[in-house]
Amino acid sequence: MRLPYAPIAERLPMKFRPLHDRVVIRRAEGDIKSKGGIIIPDNAKEKPQEGEVIAVGPGSRDESGKLIPLDVKAGDSVLFGKWSGTEVKIDGEDLLIMKETDVMGIVEKTVAVSKAA
Secondary structure, three states, rough: OOOOOOHHHHHHOOOOOOOOEEEEEOOOOOOEEOOOOOOOOOOHHOOOOEEEEEEEOOEEOOOOEEEEOOOOOOOOEOOOOOOOOOEEEEOEEEEEEEEEHHEEEEEEOOOOOOOOO
């Protein structure tokens, strides 16, 4: 028997909110060519250890129960360890979920200012 409507998971976009001190990260795109110009196939690419924070949890709690907010926020570009996080697929997109302690740092975007002569 076929239902006249799609299952609820197909009709509604999935929203995901990480809990505690977890962050959701979209990996940066890896290089498609080597320095010598050779095209690298997907299965031979080294996965980048840089990405963009998509969502963050509310934070962790200290011994007294006080909420400690996270240092990273959505939109931050971050570096993380090679084996950090758990790969998941959310809304058809490959993402990583990891604890904030697995994030090594935030990459600050600097704007180059040219001096007029």
